[in-house]
Amino acid sequence: MLRQRNHKHYTRHKEAARALVHARLTHYNTHYQLPLKKVFIKNTKSRWGSCSSRGNLNFSYKLLFLPPAVADYVIVHELCHLVEFNHGHAFWARVAEACPNYKELRQSLRTIERASFARKSVFGMVGFGTVLK
Numbered sequence: 144m145l146r147q148r149n150h151k152h153y154t155r156h157k158e159a160a161r162a163l164v165h166a167r168l169t170h171y172n173t174h175y176q177l178p179l180k181k182v183f184i185k186n187t188k189s190r191w192g193s194c195s196s197r198g199n200l201n202f203s204y205k206l207l208f209l210p211p212a213v214a215d216y217v218i219v220h221e222l223c224h225l226v227e228f229n230h231g232h233a234f235w236a237r238v239a240e241a242c243p244n245y246k247e248l249r250q251s252l253r254t255i256e257r258a259s260f261a262r263k264s265v266f267g268m269v270g271f272g273t274v275l276k
């Protein structure tokens with residue numbers, strides 16, 4: 144029952160999420176100029192975004208419900224993984240080019256995760272600290 148409701152929510156919002164992600168990726172990639180491959184919008188349980196070894200980007204449709212600056216941070220984070228595969232200094236320097244306040248945004252994301260987990264809200268994210276790969 145809960146799963147079905149969740150699936151309907153995903154079906155209803157995924158195209159809007161796709162439009163948002165594409166628009167923001169295009170916006171930030173005018174700066175980064177990285178080779179974009181496929182972008183998937185998924186109903187992920189525990190990740191806001193991820194970058195595959197083939198260079199495909201995956202995002203949770205729930206980005207649509209984050210504050211815009213926080214969603215942008217997730218998008219920039221994954222975009223930067225196209226060239227920096229770990230979370231080393233070079234990676235964060237890249238992220239900071241577009242999101243100079245990324246530390247603050249990352250903290251906001253953690254706060255949202257914790258609150259939504261407690262309320263079992265739409266985000267329904269589990270596994271704090273591992274949700275952004």
Ligand SMILES: [Zn+2]
Pocket residue numbers: 220224230275276
């Ligand atoms: Zn990452």
